[in-house]
Amino acid sequence: MSPGNPSGRRPAHPPETAHGLLDAAFGRPRGPAGTVGGAVMARLNGSQERWAVDRAALCPGERVLVVGPGPGVGLPAAVAAVQPGGRVIAVDPSATMRRAAIRRCAAQIAAGTLEVRDGAAERTGCADATVDAVLSVNNVMLWDRPAGFRELLRVLRPGGRMVLTVHRHVLGIRPERLVTEATGAGFGGVELTLRERRVLGPAVQMLLHHPGN
Numbered sequence: 001m002s003p004g005n006p007s008g009r010r011p012a013h014p015p016e017t018a019h020g021l022l023d024a025a026f027g028r029p030r031g032p033a034g035t036v037g038g039a040v041m042a043r044l045n046g047s048q049e050r051w052a053v054d055r056a057a058l059c060p061g062e063r064v065l066v067v068g069p070g071p072g073v074g075l076p077a078a079v080a081a082v083q084p085g086g087r088v089i090a091v092d093p094s095a096t097m098r099r100a101a102i103r104r105c106a107a108q109i110a111a112g113t114l115e116v117r118d119g120a121a122e123r124t125g126c127a128d129a130t131v132d133a134v135l136s137v138n139n140v141m142l143w144d145r146p147a148g149f150r151e152l153l154r155v156l157r158p159g160g161r162m163v164l165t166v167h168r169h170v171l172g173i174r175p176e177r178l179v180t181e182a183t184g185a186g187f188g189g190v191e192l193t194l195r196e197r198r199v200l201g202p203a204v205q206m207l208l209h210h211p212g213n
């Protein structure tokens with residue numbers, strides 16, 4: 001956080017710069033660029049989203065928090081994995097992405113098994129220790145990471161787990177630093193792997209645990 005940025009949230013870049021255009025398409029999706037970015041993400045990142053659901057080994061009845069789902073391609077699989085009796089909450093700060101996810105997942109929302117709402121890794125709106133698993137795909141580079149890791153640990157139940165994956169080329173830091181930051185926030189049992197892929201390059205993959213029993 002800085003005196004010029006009291007909320008601690010990253011300022012949006014002006015959309016007329018190249019950096020701003022990428023930010024408007026993929027970082028903080030908004031406007032026409034955000035709509036196009038959402039369609040690109042839905043096409044390219046579906047398998048990574050589904051990998052996160054599989055790796056979390058979700059069980060019927062569990063309560064899952066998905067941070068930064070973007071257009072929501074992974075949400076139906078997460079919802080299906082926790083039925084019967086489970087529920088998924090998805091938080092994303094982009095209204096453009098929330099609209100896309102709500103359109104894509106209208107049936108799950110109508111059934112009461114999914115809620116899509118405003119939020120972020122640093123402000124989930126969940127109560128302490130109420131979540132069995134957290135999923136994060138391609139958004140950790142956008143967080144205020146110390147605050148995000150602390151918040152996600154707070155909402156996980158003791159022994160709960162988090163699965164995080166991100167394209168290596170967008171991460172912007174060495175993957176090992178994520179391990180240092182997560183353990184610094186209190187996570188335990190952190191595993192880090194790199195999965196090679198032909199088209200998108202390596203994916204950073206992490207499994208992290210709340211250290212409680």
Ligand SMILES: C[S@@+](CC[C@H](N)C(=O)[O-])C[C@H]1O[C@@H](n2cnc3c(N)ncnc32)[C@H](O)[C@@H]1O
Pocket residue numbers: 026027028029041042045049067068069070071091092093094097119120121122137138139142143144
């Ligand atoms: C590159 S997109 C990834 C979307 C989707 N998970 C995927 O892999 O296709 C990044 C998403 O993270 C969201 N986001 C931005 N800042 C965030 C934060 N601090 N916490 C959680 N999500 C954030 C953006 O609004 C956007 O929907």
